[in-house]
Amino acid sequence: MIESVKTFWKSNELKQNTHVIICDNGCIVIDAGCPISEIKGVCDKPISAVFITHGHYDHIKYIEEYDRLNVPIYANKNIVDMLNSPLLNVSAIFGVPTKYKINNLSFVEDGDTISVLGKVVKCFYTPGHSVDGMCYLCDDCLFTGDTLFSVAIGRVDLPSADEGQMIESLQKLNSLEYSTMYTGHGRTSTKKEQNSNISHYIELLKNKSI
Numbered sequence: 001m002i003e004s005v006k007t008f009w010k011s012n013e014l015k016q017n018t019h020v021i022i023c024d025n026g027c028i029v030i031d032a033g034c035p036i037s038e039i040k041g042v043c044d045k046p047i048s049a050v051f052i053t054h055g056h057y058d059h060i061k062y063i064e065e066y067d068r069l070n071v072p073i074y075a076n077k078n079i080v081d082m083l084n085s086p087l088l089n090v091s092a093i094f095g096v097p098t099k100y101k102i103n104n105l106s107f108v109e110d111g112d113t114i115s116v117l118g119k120v121v122k123c124f125y126t127p128g129h130s131v132d133g134m135c136y137l138c139d140d141c142l143f144t145g146d147t148l149f150s151v152a153i154g155r156v157d158l159p160s161a162d163e164g165q166m167i168e169s170l171q172k173l174n175s176l177e178y179s180t181m182y183t184g185h186g187r188t189s190t191k192k193e194q195n196s197n198i199s200h201y202i203e204l205l206k207n208k209s210i
């Protein structure tokens with residue numbers, strides 16, 4: 001059981017969700033879209049690990065702050081290009097071109113399982129929205145970043161996006177068992193809700209309607 005997951009709504013228009021899995025002896029943070037001080041507002045336990053869904057600016061804005069904690073920051077290896085490119089990490093699009101230097105990156109690939117604080121986090125490579133897209137499953141909670149939202153999918157028109165990969169990633173997510181889905185933007189969802197949504201999105205992508 002995940003004891004608690006808190007979602008932070010940023011004050012900017014992006015309203016990125018950074019999630020916190022609170023465990024007995026620490027917490028696990030999903031994405032780095034808010035400063036650590038906001039995490040401390042809901043969890044006074046130490047941060048033991050950070051999992052990044054993808055290297056877009058709104059999800060990694062505070063990643064260097066987390067890096068200074070010297071805890072593992074799990075991400076797909078393709079994030080390296082994103083961190084070094086304001087174009088790829090889309091910070092340039094937001095008018096704040098930024099490159100990030102991270103010392104504690106730990107690469108995860110499709111099928112990896114990471115044990116943290118007695119939890120097992122299963123890793124799924126889900127490119128399509130971006131080349132480094134990862135989704136994470138912990139207990140019965142799926143963290144989808146910008147691959148899949150409650151009533152939409154992530155954009156496939158940004159640098160490093162790929163419609164064909166998005167179709168494969170959605171098919172992968174469709175095969176997973178979970179109860180609650182925590183997204184990179186917007187409200188949470190459920191497996192039940194996504195059962196009908198995902199096949200619809202795949203059809204739209206195949207017909208180039210998205």
Ligand SMILES: [Zn+2]
Nearest residue numbers: 054056129146
């Ligand atoms: Zn994104």
